[in-house]
Amino acid sequence: MFKKIKESRIYENIVDQVFEAILIGDLKPADKLPSENELVKIFGVSRVTVREAIRYLEQLGVLEVRQGSMGGAFVKEVDLGDIAAQMGNVLRMANVTFLHMAEARAVLEQMILGKLVHPDRTKEWVKKLLECVDRAEDHFRKKEHRERIRANFQFHGLIAELTGNPIVILMHKIIVDLSMVFFENVKPSTSMIMKTLEDHRHIAELLEQGKTQEAADICAEHIREVSGRIVDKSKTQSFLRSKIGREDPE
Amino acid sequence: MFKKIKESRIYENIVDQVFEAILIGDLKPADKLPSENELVKIFGVSRVTVREAIRYLEQLGVLEVRQGSMGGAFVKEVDLGDIAAQMGNVLRMANVTFLHMAEARAVLEQMILGKLVHPDRTKEWVKKLLECVDRAEDHFRKKEHRERIRANFQFHGLIAELTGNPIVILMHKIIVDLSMVFFENVKPSTSMIMKTLEDHRHIAELLEQGKTQEAADICAEHIREVSGRIVDKSKTQSFLRSKIGREDPE
DNA sequence: AATATGTATAATGTCTAACAATTGACATAT
DNA sequence: ATATGTCAATTGTTAGACATTATACATATT
Structure with a gap:
């Protein structure tokens, strides 16, 4: 009768949004995501949560994160290797x-x-x-x-x-x-x-x-x-x- | 002459250790990792870092994290699905x-x-x-x-x-x-x-x-x-x- | 002029400490 | 016996600070 409530952590929501943006083409390889602090404002969550989402996508191979002044999270060309x-x-x-x-x-x-x-x-x-x-x-x-x-x-x-x-x-x-x-x-x-x-x-x-x-x-x-x-x-x-x-x- | 220094984030070190423990067999499916707070003491890092490592392994499919009193991070049988x-x-x-x-x-x-x-x-x-x-x-x-x-x-x-x-x-x-x-x-x-x-x-x-x-x-x-x-x-x-x-x- | 060298800046990386939400076990009341 | 409430353990999330790193740009040195 009722469906089991799908457990969801906040960062998964962010992952989905970014992932879809990439699939649709709003984000293309080499594009840079807003900085973590900006994403905090955009999504209205804490920096830790934003970072979890970024880590996830990085691990998946769709983002590349660079430190430093011109750094940030960049969309990566999918590499079969x-x-x-x-x-x-x-x-x-x-x-x-x-x-x-x-x-x-x-x-x-x-x-x-x-x-x-x-x-x-x-x-x-x-x-x-x-x-x-x-x-x-x-x-x-x-x-x-x-x-x-x-x-x-x-x-x-x-x-x-x-x-x-x-x-x-x-x-x-x-x-x-x-x-x-x-x-x-x-x-x-x-x-x-x-x-x-x-x-x-x-x-x-x-x-x-x-x-x-x-x-x-x-x-x-x-x-x-x-x-x-x-x-x-x-x-x-x-x-x-x-x-x-x-x-x-x- | 010199080798490029391999960038390493602290959490990657933890991931490697846990991963190897599983490969060697010190950790078997259904085993429970120490709680986050204990891992903080064991590795001498902050909880944020511990959690990044856990997230990574969870995403990789080798850990399953459950919240609550009897919860924690459990080693998961690798599932081809x-x-x-x-x-x-x-x-x-x-x-x-x-x-x-x-x-x-x-x-x-x-x-x-x-x-x-x-x-x-x-x-x-x-x-x-x-x-x-x-x-x-x-x-x-x-x-x-x-x-x-x-x-x-x-x-x-x-x-x-x-x-x-x-x-x-x-x-x-x-x-x-x-x-x-x-x-x-x-x-x-x-x-x-x-x-x-x-x-x-x-x-x-x-x-x-x-x-x-x-x-x-x-x-x-x-x-x-x-x-x-x-x-x-x-x-x-x-x-x-x-x-x-x-x-x-x- | 070319080349180091320092410095400011902006971003990620890490830490600390607290509070919120969830779950299971156990006690209690009905 | 069956609900119901409470407590404790654990992860989830937040906030703010400081550390580290990488780039750009200014400055000094040759």
């Missing part, structure tokens, strides 16, 4: 294992290469892909472990960008950012590194020849194989333990 | 169109059905899938628009759950939650509704018969078709405008 980082933080606590991520990535990239690639846009990307491989190989020779991994993941990131679909790109980025931590903490064998370079080149070539389906299959297989070896090496059960690496277990 | 909702809010501002979502979902479900289904686990799910269709049909007869849509989307949600992979489930949920808004604001034709019920039954049957590839193809086609018609009906260019439905465009 920020979102991905934030998501990653939370996902660490949600029973997500490395294998889940590997499998999800395999599926994503397979579907991208197999289904979402526009043939006419392919060729311009092949060059970029091969550049990544060259860069990775260079880092390998210079024994720059971290940089090599980044180049290799950039290769996979390019595959996601091939779709031009922001949702796909974001999902992929979330997974990659989380996965990368593992790779950075494992010393792979030389043969494994070589195989990766080889696979990547192979995928790029197949794309160039328009053999998208074949490229998709090899890509998925490649991800599963490399990830499997990583798991063997790190004997990681959960993302949690490897991430924290607690020295003193009681 | 919360994460999806949060992501959805931000994605609204990132040039995401309905067609992006439709395409991502089509390909995602196609991949799931085609590649990720464990044959031995299929049969237990077919029953659930058919239940969804029955429920949708029932709502259709009772002309419960909203409920019918929810049942239909639950059908697709089950497909994602078929993977048992939390990342895949999450990605799918984000897309579905965002997409649903559109469907709820469009009055579909009867034939369209019937076709959907029919398609869903067909997909379930094919799964039961182990024809996963066929089910995958039909599912993808189904999503594209329905989404295409939605777009025609709503003439929606961007998610933004349809969501806000501004009456007064300058």
Whole structure:
């Protein structure tokens, strides 16, 4: 008969108003909100409350707060990287294992290469892909472990960008950012590194020849194989333990 | 030569500590943090700062704050739904169109059905899938628009759950939650509704018969078709405008 | 003239102390 | 037994002050 009264804190009201102003377009990226003291007058609430709303929106990634004389709260262009980082933080606590991520990535990239690639846009990307491989190989020779991994993941990131679909790109980025931590903490064998370079080149070539389906299959297989070896090496059960690496277990 | 000093606000320090305590397991879901006043003593900062940290973690979805005598800040089980909702809010501002979502979902479900289904686990799910269709049909007869849509989307949600992979489930949920808004604001034709019920039954049957590839193809086609018609009906260019439905465009 | 260096200013960051609102537990009255 | 009232604990909100930071501008130095 009666509806439960929705609990609401004052700052949520402010958040909604600002959020909507941004959605509607009254506030655009780089615009500056009134100063906290002005907002206090505008909304008729205390500064603490105003600040809670600003914090919330900052955390959400839609505001950026700068201190100082020309500072204030500025509307920020939504950055997929920020979102991905934030998501990653939370996902660490949600029973997500490395294998889940590997499998999800395999599926994503397979579907991208197999289904979402526009043939006419392919060729311009092949060059970029091969550049990544060259860069990775260079880092390998210079024994720059971290940089090599980044180049290799950039290769996979390019595959996601091939779709031009922001949702796909974001999902992929979330997974990659989380996965990368593992790779950075494992010393792979030389043969494994070589195989990766080889696979990547192979995928790029197949794309160039328009053999998208074949490229998709090899890509998925490649991800599963490399990830499997990583798991063997790190004997990681959960993302949690490897991430924290607690020295003193009681 | 020198590293840029990482700006840090005091509350971020507290957030990190609490976050790590949760990751390590010192704090488990349903555990209660000390009261704000105690935290003030523990961290040696003001209550305002403590509260900022709590807000942040609450917004992130890892804490739940209750007022009152037995209240306080409690560690929350991470809920994929919360994460999806949060992501959805931000994605609204990132040039995401309905067609992006439709395409991502089509390909995602196609991949799931085609590649990720464990044959031995299929049969237990077919029953659930058919239940969804029955429920949708029932709502259709009772002309419960909203409920019918929810049942239909639950059908697709089950497909994602078929993977048992939390990342895949999450990605799918984000897309579905965002997409649903559109469907709820469009009055579909009867034939369209019937076709959907029919398609869903067909997909379930094919799964039961182990024809996963066929089910995958039909599912993808189904999503594209329905989404295409939605777009025609709503003439929606961007998610933004349809969501806000501004009456007064300058 | 170009380059440091200081200074004022405006904004956010933090602190303190109080009061308001909410919730649950317990006592009390009916 | 069932309401009802009261108390205590906790978060929500307010007010005002001071601390810190970043920019712009004036001033001094070379």
